[in-house]
Amino acid sequence: MQASFMNxxxxxxxxxxxxxxxxxxISLTASLGVIILHSPQSLGLLLAASLAYGLSLNxxxxxxxxxxxxAVMWSVAFGFMHLMQTLNPNPVPTELSRxxxxxxxSAVMVNVILVMALSTRIQTVLTTLKALRLHRCIAIPxxxxxxxxxxxxxxxxxxxxxxxxRGYPITPRFVLSHPLLxxxxxxxxxxxxxxxxxxELGIAAELKGLGNLGSVRxxxxxRFETRDWMASATALACIAAAVILQVFTGGPRGGMx
Amino acid sequence: MLVFDNVxxxxxxxxxxxxxDISLSVSAGEIxxxxxxxxxxxxxxxxxxxxLCPHFFRGRLxxxxxxxxxxxxxxxxxxxxxxVGTLFQDPESQFFALTVEDELAFAHEWxxxxxxxxxxxxxxxxxxxxxxSIMGASVxxxxxxxxxxxxxxxxxxxxxxxxxxxxxxxxxxxxxxxxLAAELRRLRDAGMAILVVDHRLYWLDGVVDRVVVMxxxxxxxxxxxxxxxxxxxxxxxxxxxxxxxxxxTTLTCPANDCDALQAQGLCFAHKxxxxxxxxxSFSLPAGVTGLLGPNGTGKTTLARxxxxxxxxxxxxxxxRQRQMxxxxxxxxxxxxxxxxxxxxxxxxxRAELALAAAPYGAESREIVAELLNRFNLSALAQRHPxxxxxxxxxxxxxxxxxxxxxxxxxxxEPTSGLDxxxxxxxxxxxRDAANRGTVVLLISHDLELLTLTxxxxxxxPLCGTTDNLESTCSPVS
Numbered sequence: 001m002q003a004s005f006m007n008x009x010x011x012x013x014x015x016x017x018x019x020x021x022x023x024x025x026i027s028l029t030a031s032l033g034v035i036i037l038h039s040p041q042s043l044g045l046l047l048a049a050s051l052a053y054g055l056s057l058n059x060x061x062x063x064x065x066x067x068x069x070x071a072v073m074w075s076v077a078f079g080f081m082h083l084m085q086t087l088n089p090n091p092v093p094t095e096l097s098r099x100x101x102x103x104x105x106s107a108v109m110v111n112v113i114l115v116m117a118l119s120t121r122i123q124t125v126l127t128t129l130k131a132l133r134l135h136r137c138i139a140i141p142x143x144x145x146x147x148x149x150x151x152x153x154x155x156x157x158x159x160x161x162x163x164x165x166r167g168y169p170i171t172p173r174f175v176l177s178h179p180l181l182x183x184x185x186x187x188x189x190x191x192x193x194x195x196x197x198x199x200e201l202g203i204a205a206e207l208k209g210l211g212n213l214g215s216v217r218x219x220x221x222x223r224f225e226t227r228d229w230m231a232s233a234t235a236l237a238c239i240a241a242a243v244i245l246q247v248f249t250g251g252p253r254g255g256m257x
Numbered sequence: 258m259l260v261f262d263n264v265x266x267x268x269x270x271x272x273x274x275x276x277x278d279i280s281l282s283v284s285a286g287e288i289x290x291x292x293x294x295x296x297x298x299x300x301x302x303x304x305x306x307x308x309l310c311p312h313f314f315r316g317r318l319x320x321x322x323x324x325x326x327x328x329x330x331x332x333x334x335x336x337x338x339x340x341v342g343t344l345f346q347d348p349e350s351q352f353f354a355l356t357v358e359d360e361l362a363f364a365h366e367w368x369x370x371x372x373x374x375x376x377x378x379x380x381x382x383x384x385x386x387x388x389x390s391i392m393g394a395s396v397x398x399x400x401x402x403x404x405x406x407x408x409x410x411x412x413x414x415x416x417x418x419x420x421x422x423x424x425x426x427x428x429x430x431x432x433x434x435x436x437l438a439a440e441l442r443r444l445r446d447a448g449m450a451i452l453v454v455d456h457r458l459y460w461l462d463g464v465v466d467r468v469v470v471m472x473x474x475x476x477x478x479x480x481x482x483x484x485x486x487x488x489x490x491x492x493x494x495x496x497x498x499x500x501x502x503x504x505x506t507t508l509t510c511p512a513n514d515c516d517a518l519q520a521q522g523l524c525f526a527h528k529x530x531x532x533x534x535x536x537x538s539f540s541l542p543a544g545v546t547g548l549l550g551p552n553g554t555g556k557t558t559l560a561r562x563x564x565x566x567x568x569x570x571x572x573x574x575x576x577r578q579r580q581m582x583x584x585x586x587x588x589x590x591x592x593x594x595x596x597x598x599x600x601x602x603x604x605x606x607r608a609e610l611a612l613a614a615a616p617y618g619a620e621s622r623e624i625v626a627e628l629l630n631r632f633n634l635s636a637l638a639q640r641h642p643x644x645x646x647x648x649x650x651x652x653x654x655x656x657x658x659x660x661x662x663x664x665x666x667x668x669x670e671p672t673s674g675l676d677x678x679x680x681x682x683x684x685x686x687x688r689d690a691a692n693r694g695t696v697v698l699l700i701s702h703d704l705e706l707l708t709l710t711x712x713x714x715x716x717x718p719l720c721g722t723t724d725n726l727e728s729t730c731s732p733v734s
Binding site for chain 2: 121122123147150151154155158159161162163164165166167184185188189192193196200201202203204205206207208209210215216217218219220221
């Protein structure tokens, strides 16, 4: 039963060589950073660093897709703020920087989470969560959430291709000229796929006997090497640099904090 | 080993039971085939065997399902999964890890198997299913046939006492299907209890010990395989043929001078992968041309290249004597891909067809009515497309593909989960399109469909592809 002469592998960038614990610590550091930081300049620095980290996946398309989605969301928010200002006699603040901050925070997290989701063995994630002594009620849903991301991105690609074959390519022009139809064409299959994928992952998890973290024995035990220490230290250094930048520039406070 | 004792099961919020009064047993060292028309309750039977009903889906269970003498209700899903290995109709739905190797190892790791033992089992199952070359590949990037092999290898490596297989041949090429039949015989001889649910029957002749035919949630007939020899019986229950000739040996490559669609000097390689096509040339005439070849040889990729879903790296396409881009071809084409969920967008079946027929303006209403009728979807016209069964969705996406009366129609495994009645219905629709002058490219391992529809066939790997197997097709000069 010869399967194929194809040999496409998951990838070979830095992201794939890092240990899951290093990627988790980078994600944790980044999440602390986006809570502490509030100036657009320092968050911009963090975004640039996280983007460089994200590009080590050698998969620019998913990154581009997620950032495009955030840009659309930001544009919608900005548009509605302007609309409110037009309709509301009491002026509401619509500075770019105030609206930018929540989206910068999201973009930083998207970059680090994508690296983890697209380049890490799901078993290693589970083993690492086990090593952190997290209860299975937290560890298993966390692993399922991380596993859901590549399935969702695959669904986005397939829905977009299906639309192209039906003569409805999701281009900016099409979205602007037929916003309702574009929303339906894109959102409906994605919502149903997401629901089904979560169900299917639940079933797959049950039938593979997920549940007892204590019995897991990884056949490739994770190893924390020099490059993992270096990557974690670099993440900390980036946060420190961003904090210093915020202290010295004292940029405006934006977003929710 | 596996016993259904007067089982009636009703899904939550369902008015009627999905299966009723099922009494059936599968002993160790026995293979039982369960078949019947779409929606007859076969998949529910599998969910009862592996405990998903009622442990995961909840619902109401009457009667008793037992595994090795123990009631499945009293066991946990973890316990059941140690005894029962399940292959789903859509193998991707049972993957949890991201690479082939990880998927094969995953359940072993959760059972606390030693790393050395896990590695041995992973290597052994990969070797027996020919997966060695794709161990590092993402499971999401595999062809459907490859996914099925990975899922089967993962199950068999666990050495369960019972395996239940839902449409195991749906995406396998005929050679892989025969190899699966041999593997099932070996497992049966080793004492495994095997329940196979399938529409395709021919490959199980001489393999199964008993046949169970279901309809409307009930068992309507039981016996040995000879039960299926009666054509009137098969027709009455919408079953497929018990014997199927292999048309691949008689289907020849279309002439290269045909004036429909020609590809010349195509080159393509996946990113970071070896070349899949190098200087490949072929012609597709009006009529039905089968695109044949083992799993993973690039059949779907070739269809994607013709329509621009993957970018041709070199070569040209000529349609009716004019050079065209893949985008030009796509405008004149309909391509129906395998995963139907991604291709359904609207709130009713009628609206889905109306969207596909929209270019016809005022005439679209008549076209929709005709398609509903032709594909036996009239009763479902007001249903939400995503609420349909797998077979119904398949018919709907094919109907949508035919709605714009394309000049080129590409169908990727259109009958993989269809019963005999619906397979014949789709075959008729394909023949009708071909008779109107449509260039139909049919990617299928379904020998019955190929027999009913094809005039010619392209056999992959083509001459000029990077594999060195002998080609049946000569290059365009």
